[in-house]
Amino acid sequence: MLVCILIGGMYYALPYYVSKPGMAKELEPIISVDNGYKEEGSFMLTTVRMGRANIYSYLEAKIRKYEEIYPLDMILSYKETEDEYNARQLQMMAGSKLNAINVAYRKAGLPVNYKYKGIYVVQVVPGMPAEGKLQAGDRIFKVDGHSFPSSEKFIEYVSKKQAGDKISLTYLRNKKNNTVTVSLKRFKEDPTKIGIGISLVDDKVIIVKPKVKVKTDEIGGPSAGLMFSLEIYNQLTSKDLTKGYQIAGTGTIDEKGLVGPIGGIEQKIVAADRAGAEIFLAPNENGTKTSNYRDALKTARDIKTKMKIVPVDTFDEAVKYLEKLPAKEKG
Incomplete structure (x- = not known):
């Protein structure tokens, strides 16, 4: 009986998520620019391991430093399923990659185009x-037989219709094309708006030369944006920004190159230190007292790491810091 209880505790999901330090992973094997330049050191993305809590992981997180417990409603949006959450994280990662490529290529003086x-x-x-007709991860590419050049045009087309009208959606799911007819309805939160009831993001391909591949597998979220952009830019230009150092970091990146805050900065500092990083780039949030940078500094002092914590607000700031960095002495 006791054995059954112990085993059951491993599989019984509690209404919490547990996060813990993940890994610091070199980006050169993940990102490949055709005929790109090599680097002496490395850029690394940092991750947090996040999972649904069971009895054991919950108790471990209670006693271990740098493991955090979050109620479900702090992770999942209102009535969001775990599948939808995972799809949202993967789409955020996809957007992060597009922004990183855009920022790096433009910084290198190369043209960037998109195909919607x-x-x-x-x-x-x-x-x-x-509900019941579409699901997270579906890619809609036609409405009433028409293709659209952007999500704004899709929304504009739907908004011109009336509640009760029906539209035909052609979408891709599990590599198969499907068509479904859906009625339009007013939103309870805003009766002036009608729709079918989905949150959406653009599916677009970035077109650049030389070509670049970013292989992230099942890593989700937008927090690797800054490090992606630095790795891509470094492969595009002849001057090696790593200067022989192991450089980790984190932060979102937008199309303008602004670096945004992320969650789990403390755990990422621990992961980077364990991986032997010598420099860590952290979102500065324009110097606010509660910035990622300040939390990173506090954690770095606490774990007594020799890793240098560097505050950055933009991609350009990060590049300027690295350009001024003296080359690491060999030996």
């Missing part, structure tokens, strides 16, 4: 017409 392919369903709103 449709929209991805990130979440289905309960009680709205799309």
